[in-house]
Amino acid sequence: MQQLDELSSLIAQHTKGDGVFSTAIPRLWLIRQSKRTEPFQGVQHPALCIIAQGSKQVLLADELYEYGPARHLVASADLPITSQVVEASPEHPYLSMRLDLDLAALGAMMLEVAQPAPITVQKTCGKALCISKSDPALLEAALRLVRLLDAPDDIAFLAPLIEKELLYRLMRGDQADKLRRMLMPESRLVQVNRAIAWIRDNYDKPFSIDRVASEARMSTSSLHAHFREVTAMSPLQYQKQLRLQEARRLIMSEALDAATAAHRVGYDSPSQFSREYRRLFGAPPIQDVSRLKVVPATYAQAGA
Template sequence: MNQLNDLAALIERNTGSDGLHETALPGLRLARYSAPSAPVHGLHKPAMCIIAGGRKQAMIGDRIIIYDKACYLVVTADLPVVSQVIEASAEAPYLCFAFDLNPAVLAAMVSAAGVIAPGDAPGGAPGPGLALSRSTPELLDAAIRLMRLLDTPGDLPFLAPLVEREILYRLLNGDQKDQARAIAVADSRLNQVNRAIGWIRRNYAQPFTIGRVAEEARMSTSALHEHFKAVTAMSPLQYQKQIRLQEARQLILGAGMDAATAGHEVGYDSPSQFSREYRRLFGAPPIADAARLRARPELMAEI
């Protein structure tokens, strides 16, 4: 508990206001919210997040995950997530330490250790793309030391890489070791799914066949369906729809496009179908949703 209090105090000191905050360390972001939030749609990148206060809910496809200050979570794929702070106050805010996962660094560490978990082999089944575990004293200690380095910027180039490697070491040897090591293994089922995800993200506006995505992932179509669902909690076509609608939302809000143009830009031939699916996902038709987001830009956050 003392370690969690220390980490919470350091996050508070380096944020001071609600929202997402970049730090002087590339790949380390902090989040603070002093009240429960509305649902936030975003794309969560591979990362490890340590919760130091409050409670949050994440919905991925048909999965709902609730986590609090006893937990850390590991995200191993680009996941469309609907997240919501469900417990926070001015006295006890939601606080999060978010650390990006670098596949190249993880691969180098796994290779140096000469260790591959059973699930890392090409035929091993991947786990969910977002998984939860209880934070350990060792992991919290490393996170605290990394945060303290923010107070001495001159030390960052020399000491931060050492602490960052320790955090990854704790991850590679903790409860989520199979997931973390699978990121590092080029031909793991997880990375085959990640190749499929990357292809869909690059080609989301175009129609595709499952066979084409399976070819890109170097999997059979049946294996793609099975493992894509295991990682993302949705099918490739459902994933494409999420990406299309999130991209359209950005075009309407950021580029000022009208709904019909934005829908066509992301691959919809029917404006009415686009409007229906947009409203189903975001809870309001495009124009009303854009007005709401302009009034409350925090609803576009990604953690």
């Protein structure tokens, strides 16, 4: 598809080497990787991700999502994921763009845009991650947004208009219902997002399910059911993933020893921390971090 070829060319032009690159356009990121990566963990924030070249796998709990060119992923909550570039080479690198969702703009648009007719939900749209086919109108808007990087004087005026068009395309596409539920004040997705936000703010402290349910304005049974429906994990499993990811970041970026990092994120037992760390990341802390330091650019792609 000509649109994908041009989008690939533009992303390659504006990414020098492997990694995740911010741009002059607010909320727009470009990603490049010249080889298959190891699986890496991170938190995926609400975003639209479009792959121009190559392919990627995303694991949410035990549910696997794979997508490549002409398909896009939308995340509608903060989700601990494991991501891996599975198709890339120096000659044909993995190239993608990520637009972090402006929830305020989406909320305003929800009031303006008529709800489309119901669309059969795809199997790739069971949780707060959805994968859909990218139609030409969506790709054309994405392409025009990235083209603005070559016209910096136009960004301030035109980028918000094109971003609004992209949001409009999403609100009229087969993920419209999930996006609307993300924004409706008392929808289950909004309630679960309240629980997620509270856990993220208090991940290093013990908590009761009753407290989280109260923060979400749900019953405990409803919280358990709908939290798993959105995230594919329980609230306690979600907390554990956040703790371990933050401990990994502390060991990597602040050179903390494993015991100090474990205590910092809320673990009382170093041995329990070590067991759970190895279970999630596949190696003990010291060995895992030594491996990460060899591939820092790849590590930065977690969650992108």
